[in-house]
Amino acid sequence: MAKKTVNYYLVKIVRITGWILFLIMVLFITTGFALCGKYGFGKIISTQAALRIHKIFDMPLIVFFLAHSLVAIYLAFRRWGWIKKRKTA
């Protein structure tokens, strides 16, 4: 079996965190609308529960957002040649 490169794991990180971020964003958007009383989301979830979800998931949102975007930006810089691959001796 071919050896997996660092690149392979970095792309995996971007893809997995991307999907987790998508789920977290759906939670934030729906609970946010519930808190504002917009589009009927207040009927699905109470204000207290919506606020609790917002508070519980704020740190995961920051952590996954940073992991996803920083790794994706690093890979893009490498692809564009702005960051060169280290030469092995």
Ligand code: HEM
């Ligand atoms: C909350 C905001 C975001 C969400 C929900 C999100 C979600 C996703 C999802 C679901 C994917 C597809 C993963 C797959 O192919 O299986 C993806 C890919 C990607 N995202 Fe994000 N993303 C967000 C923000 C960002 C930001 C800020 C950047 C940085 C510039 C970024 C850069 C990328 C790149 C480059 C890919 C393609 C990775 C590849 O397959 O080569 N994303 N994102």
